[in-house]
Amino acid sequence: MTVEDIEYLERSMSSFKLKYVDLEQWFPKNENLEVQKRYIIPFNLSSILQVISEMETQLNDNLNYTFHAAISLLNIVAHYKRFYSSRLNMKTTFIIYSHSYDVYQINKEVLEKLKTMCDFIPGIIYIDYISDRPNIYPHISYALVQLLTSTYNAQKTQSIIHVYSTHGIDYQLLFSTNSWENRIIKIMPWKTKIETKNMMMSKVFGTKEFYSKSTYKSEIETMLIPFGLYMNTIVKGPNPLLNMKGQRKDKRLESISKFLIENQGKTDTELFENFKNELIHEKDQSIYTRYLEEHDYHMNKHVLEIAKNLLNLWSSKIKDHDAINQNDKVRLLKNHDLRLNWLLY
Numbered sequence: 001m002t003v004e005d006i007e008y009l010e011r012s013m014s015s016f017k018l019k020y021v022d023l024e025q026w027f028p029k030n031e032n033l034e035v036q037k038r039y040i041i042p043f044n045l046s047s048i049l050q051v052i053s054e055m056e057t058q059l060n061d062n063l064n065y066t067f068h069a070a071i072s073l074l075n076i077v078a079h080y081k082r083f084y085s086s087r088l089n090m091k092t093t094f095i096i097y098s099h100s101y102d103v104y105q106i107n108k109e110v111l112e113k114l115k116t117m118c119d120f121i122p123g124i125i126y127i128d129y130i131s132d133r134p135n136i137y138p139h140i141s142y143a144l145v146q147l148l149t150s151t152y153n154a155q156k157t158q159s160i161i162h163v164y165s166t167h168g169i170d171y172q173l174l175f176s177t178n179s180w181e182n183r184i185i186k187i188m189p190w191k192t193k194i195e196t197k198n199m200m201m202s203k204v205f206g207t208k209e210f211y212s213k214s215t216y217k218s219e220i221e222t223m224l225i226p227f228g229l230y231m232n233t234i235v236k237g238p239n240p241l242l243n244m245k246g247q248r249k250d251k252r253l254e255s256i257s258k259f260l261i262e263n264q265g266k267t268d269t270e271l272f273e274n275f276k277n278e279l280i281h282e283k284d285q286s287i288y289t290r291y292l293e294e295h296d297y298h299m300n301k302h303v304l305e306i307a308k309n310l311l312n313l314w315s316s317k318i319k320d321h322d323a324i325n326q327n328d329k330v331r332l333l334k335n336h337d338l339r340l341n342w343l344l345y
Helices: 003-016 020-026 046-058 065-088 101-106 108-118 136-154 168-175 197-205 217-222 224-231 249-262 268-279 282-295 303-325 328-334 340-344
Strands: 037-044 093-097 124-126 158-164 183-188 191-195
Touching: 003 046, 003 065, 020 065, 037 065, 037 136, 037 168, 046 065, 046 101, 046 108, 065 093, 065 108, 093 136, 101 108, 108 124, 124 303, 136 158, 136 168, 136 303, 158 168, 168 183, 168 197, 168 224, 197 224, 217 224, 217 268, 224 249, 224 268, 224 282, 249 268, 268 282
Parallel strands: 037 093, 037 158, 093 124, 158 183
Antiparallel strands: 183 191
């Protein structure tokens, strides 16, 4: 690639880098700085990878394009990692993944290089492609958040989630911790949209009050996908529950309210099963179950073992990094302003 091609690639990727002054507005105005916080950032690369794959044909010279594309991806992550770490004056954990197995396969060469680079950088957990099961990668990310949160809770540190993704399946990550500060940030070229828990629930139920004033928030959060399916509000394309057509929204809300009262404190398994038996037409129950098995994290908790293995590898990387940091040659490099991008030209 020529210098001009590399500069063009970096300029194109800059649309995914929000200004720090804009990022500041997502933090509480009257923030209690005495509260210990830890930000976990699930970062879905899929929409950025789509732009990167389209750009390759637009360049004069695409020699070593996958290498430079991986650098550009890492520069986007570095942009946000620097903001969170410097603002909080503490470490922030990024979880890097792609939406689906197909995305991994299409961008295999770029992502293999990115994975190698991430192996040398602390604070980043990279989820590699391991399966063609639908939505497994967002579910692994959810499991990682829960495992990290349990560790931080033991340290009396509050976990806050900022999800960078344009994919609907990642909405579940908003509810992987109980912080009201959780956000999902949709970054598209020249456009950004932010959503909170309350905004997501307003979309599901068609009203702000149903969730915000409810005493059954835990049950509602667990049932995000079944309720969204039942309300016909979070389904892209035809609703698999064909029997839902024609039912009035207020009647469905009444049914959900009654269900919540009768099932308060039940486990997620009990909630899903009782909802199926009480509110899903018999002929649609198998469709309902298949849909949840594909889309809902609570039906895919087998990924916890995968997440534990990833955390073990990540912990080893941190220890290795700490040891390397003590090396005199590394200290010398850190005292100089090393411009990585300049070295790549």
